[in-house]
Amino acid sequence: MSSSTKSKSRKAASQPNQFEGLTASSVAARMPAWVQCTELAVPIAETRDQVRNLENATPEELRVITKQRLRQEIDFIGNERFSSAREGKRIFAEELGLAERQTALGIAAIRRSGVDLPIHLGRLCEAPLLKPEQERLLFERMNYLLQQAAIHRSVLNPDRPSRHRLELIELYVALADWHRDRIVEANLRLVFSIVKKFVNPNNSFDELLSDGIVALIRGVEKFDFDRGFRFSTYATQVVRRNAYRTVVLRQQERQKVMGGLQDMDIDIGEEERESAISEKRWHELRSRLSVMLGDLDRREKFIIRARFSLGSHRRVHTLQSLADRLGVSKERVRQLERRAMDKLRAMAGTTDLAELEG
Known part of the structure; x- marks a missing residue:
């Protein structure tokens, strides 16, 4: 190594890391110019508040945060155009031009639901529908931001934590979430219209709506915007499939527990066998069964849980499969099952089930 090279190396080593010591307020000054557009001023300001914990973090704390971030995958839908160095500038040069929220849209969604809902739920549906070009740009931006975050995450080193990289990752992920939320809120009326068709005495609108929103968010994260069709087409299938699966699984769970109660000689009456059991009575029966077990x-x-497919068991297990699991004979499993059923019948006979009747 030449003397001049050694001199440069010593000089570089003596200088502090340019990424260290950055304050949260300086994140905006260090981030790429393409992301500093006017319409993102508010989410960027909110993000700076989120990364303030990195401002005064000690080197040891930064190492811990780096390890935590490395354990968290950053998923996104890639695109070959993202490899261009000018792609960020191109995407963020276009304005979204999102319309203001409208109270009337939320009120109309509540009325169309046909369900007696608190008026505040209407606020979820106040965002106007997106135009095709707005929708595509939101998906492009969201996935590009996540890709940039993933790039910085890929070079994180717990032994040499970079405050600057961690701040940029938090910034990109938070801004991606902001774009995702704009897509979600513009499609919430779609969720309302789908889940109301699955409401019945055993599945409330609130629960189905909550599950539907979660399914919608997952749909946003998995949608490939470059395939040429609208997100609503994809989201309709995702939310409808999720609602159907939720209703079916809950019905199956009820049938399993009701069957178990009947095998324990607990008379639940014809109405309950018709699956018209109320939510309150259903939870009470499950609670009693759990206590007895x-x-x-x-x-x-x-053995009882496996034989009646209760709890974490998703299917009924045979006597032989349980014998193999427990290392005993099939006949021994049968004896243990019979003994357990006798105990449950005895407990059922001494349990006050009066409030479950009628």
Whole structure:
């Protein structure tokens, strides 16, 4: 190594890391110019508040934060255009031009739902529908931001944590979330219109709506904007499929528990067998069954849950499969099951189930 090279190396080593010591207020000054557009001023300001914990973090704390970030995958839908160095400038040069929220849209959504809902839920539906070009730009920006965050994440080193990179990752992820939320809120009326068709005595609108919104968010994160069709087409299938699966799984769970109660000789009446059992009575029956199972020993509890597909068991297990799991004979499993059922019948006979009747 030449003397001049050694001199430069010593000089570089003596200088502080340019990425260290940055304050939260300086994040905007260090981030790429393409992201500093007027319409993102508010979310950027909110993001700077979120990264203030990095401002005074010690080197050890930065190492811990770096390890945490490395454990968190950053998923996005890639695009070959994202590899261009000028892609960020191109995407963010276009303005979104999002329209203001409209109270009338939320009120109309509540009325169309056909369900007696609190008026505040209408606020979820106040965002106007997106134009095709707005929708595409939101998806482009969201995935590009996540790709940039993933690039910085890929070079994180816990042994040499970079405050600057961590701040940029937080910034990009937060801005991606902001774009995602704009897509979600513009499509919430779609969720309202779908889930109301699945409401019944055992599945409330509130629960289906909550599940539907989660399904919509996942749909946004998995949608490939470059395939040439509108997100609403994809979202309709995602939300409808999720609502159907939720209703079916809950019905199956009810049938399993009701069957288990009948096998324990608990008379639940014809109305309950018609699956018109109320939510309150349903939860009470599950609670009682859980308490009774808790009084069984470990093997008995496992066998009953596996035989009746209760709890984490998603299918009914055969006597032979349980024998193999427990390392005993098939006949021994049968004896343990019979003993457990006798205990449950005895407990059922002494349990006050009066409030479950009528």
